[in-house]
Amino acid sequence: MFKNFVNSIWFFLLLTTAAYAQLPDFTEMVKNNGDAVVNISTTQNAPDTTQLDSEQQMPQDVPPELEDFFRRYFQGPEGRGYVPRETNSLGSGFVISKDGYILTNHHVVNNASEIIVKLKDRRELVAKLVGSDESTDVALIKVEANDLPVVTIGSPEQLQVGEWVLAIGTPFGFEQSVTAGIVSAKGRSLPDGNYVPFIQTDVAINPGNSGGPLFNMHGQVVGINSQIYSRSGGYMGLSFAIPIDVAMNVAEQIKTKGKVSRGWLGVQIQDVTRQLAESFGMDRPHGALVAKVIPGGPAEKAGIQIGDIIVDFNGHVIETSGELPPLVGMFGVNENASIKIIRQGDKEDLNVKIGLLPPQASNNLAPSAAPEFAVNRLNLAVSDLTEEQRQQLQVEKNGVLVQKVNKGIAMDAGIQPGDVILRVQNSPIKNAADFNKIIANLPLKKSIAMLIQRNGSPVFIAFKIDK
Incomplete structure (x- = not known):
């Protein structure tokens, strides 16, 4: 029995040793790369100051030794009635050239009046x-x-999901902190990062890690740690890094041109859902669905139309709409790109000359009320657009305004009052009468694509009429 016990112990030790041998050793990587990682501290002088209430006065009978303190607090250093504010922040960065160029995050140094870089040698x-790019x-x-x-x-393209990665940074001010994990996903699209195909990892990233490097197992930087997903403000296993090729492209433009220029296709796009894929005759959802073509833009000149689905951009297969903007943004301005689209179930090849991304403008104007409307088969009320409404909503032609949505198909599909319905399937909507006629002739139990405009942005939705 004792012999069996000893054998069990040896077997356990062998398994433990084998498992330990398979774990990566990061010590040499940290020794070789830690010196190039820096701590960044910034100071921001807030331009707005805290104004005091006119009735707020310095307390009476203040001891002489505290008079100066209260005078400064209640009246400012020169009795002007304000308290100047100064804020400090911490972040990380890394050296990319021997003569002192350092990469970090825009949000680490934004509005900084002073930037201090601390090296590992103190x-x-x-x-x-x-320069920076928001x-x-x-x-x-x-x-x-x-x-x-x-x-x-390094090369983010060669990075594999499941591969070990390592971060060095200054979380919560703790300098040269090392954390490790794996690549959880690539090409993640976040709401505030349209031009960044983020690398998602489970590396522990916390405030202060921002701007620090993400290394692969070869000791090469593949990303800049930028964001975390958190409900508490701390690490929750979802960290996002900017691919280093995107960052280096931005840095090179800043150095050579003093600004960042991005490619522009001139479309607004969205994902293809299962129902939309069915309505467009696709065997599965994929690609970027064109919801709007900007007049006079590169896409219009190339022949791209509303309802086209972009499935390939210059040799890069497009599975989701979020994959397209980074590819276009990094593409050379005034250079030609090949695009594959699906149009009404057929595949076509187009060539487009990529333009320069113009300044973006937003429009959140609401439509004014229209007195007359008609109820249609979808159990919603629509009306013709007035000229004033067209100007407010930036609708040049066609379209009807949704006035009321009753319980039924339209409400289930997500249509809301104030939406502008621009087309149904491939038919542009000229007016309310035209819309009701088209709706009356729709087939049963078939996915139908409808293009609407909401808060200035077009979006396709899908619905079915069951009876």
Whole structure:
């Protein structure tokens, strides 16, 4: 019996040793790359000041030794009635050139009046902001130094889901903190990152890690740690990094041109749902559905139409709509790209000359009330658009305004009062009478695609008429 016990112990030790041998060893990677990771502290002087109520006065009978304190608090340093505010923040960064260029996040250095870079050897250097890009959350700063340790740049395209990655940064001010995990997903699209195909990891990232590097197992930087998903403000297993090729492209443009230029296709797109795929005659949902074509833009000139589904951009297969904007944004302005689309069930090849992304404008104007409307088969009330409403909603032609949505198919599909219905399937809607006629002739139990405009943005929805 004792012999069996000893054998069991040996077997357990062998399994433990084998499992330990399969775990990665990060020690050499940290030794070789830690020197190039820096701590960044910034100071922001808030321009707005806290004004005091005119009736707020310094307390009476203040002891002489506290008079100066209360005078400053209640009247400001010169009796002007304000309290100046100064805020500090911490972040991370990494050196990409021996002469002092450093990459970090835009939000780490945004509105900073002073940027201090602390190296691993305890040197503290004042940095200047070369430039930053809010859309990608990338910033380039520089310190006056020579022969600095630098990181090696890797390729995010070769990164595999499930691969080990490592982060070095300054979470909560704890310098040179190392955390590790795996790549959870690639090409993630986030609401505030239209031009970034984020790398998702389960590496522990916390406030202060922002701007720090994400390394692969070869000791190469593949991303900049940028965001976390959290309900508490701390790490919850969902961390997102900007691919280093996106960041280096931004940095190079900042260095050479002083600004960032992005490619522009001139469309508004959305994902293809199962019902929309059925309505467009597709065997499965994929691609980017064109909901709007900007007049005079590159897409219109290339022949792209509303309802087209972009499934390939210059050799890159498009599975979801979020994959397209980063590819277009990084594509060369005034260069030609090949595009594959699905139009009414047929595949077509187009060539488009990519334009320069113009300044974006938003429109949240609500339509004014229209007195007359007609009820149609979908159990909703629509009316013709007045000229004033067209100007407010930026609807040049066609379309009807949804006035009321009753319980039924339209409500279940998500149509709301104030929406503008632009087309049903491939038929543009000219007016309310035209809309009711088209709805009356729709087939039963078949997915129907409807293009609506809501708060200035077009979107396709799908519904079925069962009876």
